[in-house]
Amino acid sequence: MSEAASTRTPVALLPSLAPLLLAWLPRQRWFAGKGHPLTGFSLVSATELLPLDSATGPGLLHLLVRVQQTGLPAPSSQDCYQLLLGVRRTLPPHLAPALIGHVTEGPLTGRTVYEGLHDPRLAELILERLRTPGALGPLRFDRFEAAGRIPGGLTARPLEAEQSNSSLVYGDAYILKLFRRVHPGSNPDLELPLALARAGCGRVPAPVAWFEATAPEPYTLGVLQPFLHGSRDGWLLALESLADGGTFIEEARALGRVTAEVHTALAKELPTVMLRRPQAEHLAEAMTARLDAAAQAVPALLPYVPRLRAAFDAIAALGRRGCAWRAQRVHGDLHLGQTLRGGGSHSDTHWSVIDFEGEPARPLGERRRPQPTVIDVAGMLRSFDYAARTHRPWNPAWAERCRAAYCDGYAETAGADPRTEPELLRAYETDKAVYEVVYEARHRPDWLPVPMAAIDRLAATN
Structure with missing residues (x-):
């Protein structure tokens, strides 16, 4: 051509x-x-x-x-x-x-x-471009050399379950995620797995190849990674545990250890910063603004606003008293569905973490900003609540045991328990639950009782 x-x-x-x-x-x-x-x-x-x-x-x-x-x-x-x-x-x-x-x-x-992604001939052409790095007009194709050679002739098929992006699977060997709504700058779903691969962290499938737009602005367009054929995500495994009367405690503890392992590797590979009084006050203001906007959108939140706001005010108050928190690059949207377990063992060695894009609705600059690691912990704790709510009758004790086991596992590997900073953890969990209320009210009203139950619980602790 x-x-x-x-x-x-x-x-x-x-x-x-x-x-x-x-x-x-x-x-x-x-x-x-x-x-x-x-x-x-x-x-x-x-x-x-x-x-x-x-x-x-x-x-x-x-x-x-x-x-x-x-x-x-x-x-x-x-x-x-x-x-x-x-x-x-x-x-x-x-x-x-x-x-x-x-x-x-x-x-x-x-x-x-x-x-074009539904045409196997055209989908396979994209893989051929990724096999031969170089520029094509404003597009540039690149490879992670440590990943080795990409074989040709792999049959392509689209995955139908994607929401904010599209994915192609090549011969059960690779998966190509194509970002649909793109933003100038490096996408964290390429940047962070590359950093983890260079750090030798095996918890995340290492990027094999990727392509970007170089003009008029840089955009990350697609990332090719190994396809973990036969793996199952943590959400489905949790639902099966609930249906079978299982506890999921060992799995939750293992996920805590895996999360801490990823955080430790990211902190070693990428810069960290300290959040002090100005940042604490800005964080509290942003969370409060999201709460106020959510309450206008979902009036069911209005009775809880004063008590929920107290969780955010507590962070600002700690900052004024001289408290500081380390912030680093994080997953940004961690939940059970972002984890995969391969094989039949419950061992940590079979768990992987995927999808480092963060919440796609948030601006890219915000998703790339260093955050306290409890933002990921809070996301996973909320996910255990969601899983427990799918069971009839509702099983809150199951969620509490999993939440505790997850934090125990995290502490074992990180050397620090996220529960020792309860104000910070509560603020992030509250912020996440507020986000969930708005999402469910707009997209899945039948699910609104799930985050509202968390709102009720969190408001009672403030």
């Missing part, structure tokens, strides 16, 4: 696709601006990964597109999305579910455009 062909960006390309994208984008699970009118697009970059002028075969067009939406605050009203569009003259029947539409004007007139 010529360099000129790979980087041409016809002025008429995006306007010709816009009518199709206006209808298709809002229906995608990974589109973040649902419920707000989509009014237009601007082209960030366009790259032909496979030429579009083939008379018989498909073409593959890589686009970075900025969307314009009304009713959203900046910068969300100008989100940038990664699209991989297949282009054919005629769409084969087996690709019919991937149809985006038929182009009626512009340079692709008469062509059919579809979701």
